[in-house]
Amino acid sequence: MNIPYYNLKRINDTVNDEVEKRIKQVIEDCDFILGKQVKEFEEEFAKFTGVKHCIGVDNGLDALHIILEALDLPKDSEVIVPSNTFIATALAVSYAGLKLVLVEPDEESMLINPNRIEEKITDKTRVIMPVHLYGTSCEMDDIMEISEKYHLYVIEDNAQAHGCVYKGKMTGSFGIASATSFYPGKNIGAYGDAGAITTDNDELAMKIRMLINYGSGEKYHHEYKGFNARMDEIQAAVLNVKIKYLLDWNEQRKKNVNFYFSHVHNEKIRMPINKEGAVWHIFPVRVDLDKRDDFMNYLENNGITSLIHYPIAIAEQKAYADELNPEDYQIASLLSHQVVSLPIYPFMKTEELQYICNVLNNWK
């Protein structure tokens, strides 16, 4: 049996008739920039997340960056980011000209460790950016408590966690604002790049709307030196169809993950925590670091494609060699050598899951 890591075609084929109709309408109307589709999606995604405002943007990195710009922080501000996230979270801080401060994850949950956040707080710290990595929520009670104690902003990176719930509340609704991405492979993915910012703050929402549109509220009047970071109307048309299926697709991901939890019995394969409310963008198991190549080759030889999220820790990236010391981030480094992501996409067949579990159980 051949099982790809992700079968985007199988997912998209279920909605393409509706998507084509919507895209045709955009073409028909010649309404390409900040039109009806973007407006509709913003309303739907705000409702979905349980916040007052959603502003569609061009991608997840810009969403993170523009929130930081909108907060107008002093240039020597420090921003706390987990040491084991996707590079975009860190790049947003660098892009905004602020100082990146990495905090190690909890070894078990692989999420930013609240106990270690406090150690890194200085009089320059202004923001904590928790990342709901793999579609599992960070410990938001602890993080919000720390943010209140030290008067810090919380900006959630919700790129992997559309629909994830922490103690009855959606991720993306906790901090001053939250960024997300609709990169094609995300839980809802566009047919190209797209992202969004969610917030309950009216003033910030208004400023962000201007920042993504050349810093302008009224045409040719520019209050800020803004950007062009608008969500594309055609991508919004795709997302308006897909958002209707998001809960169902998330349920399918959870079901697939639960299948692994109940069928994989191999002491050499370490499962992640089955966290309540998770939407499982990625399902990372772990094996001994010196066995990982063997494990992945074994899967590939049995027709199963697995991936690594992420193979190189931020502090080990060349791009950050001038400001970060890899030695200081041992947990991120260890995780980067242990994790292996298994297929969990919606519309996987039970035979496919059964087959993967058999292969996993036979790995010696």
Ligand SMILES: *Cc1c(COP(=O)(O)O)cnc(C)c1O
């Ligand atoms: C995908 C992702 C981003 C970046 O989103 P893009 O739309 O690809 O720019 C940021 N943070 C995390 C955690 C992501 O997974």
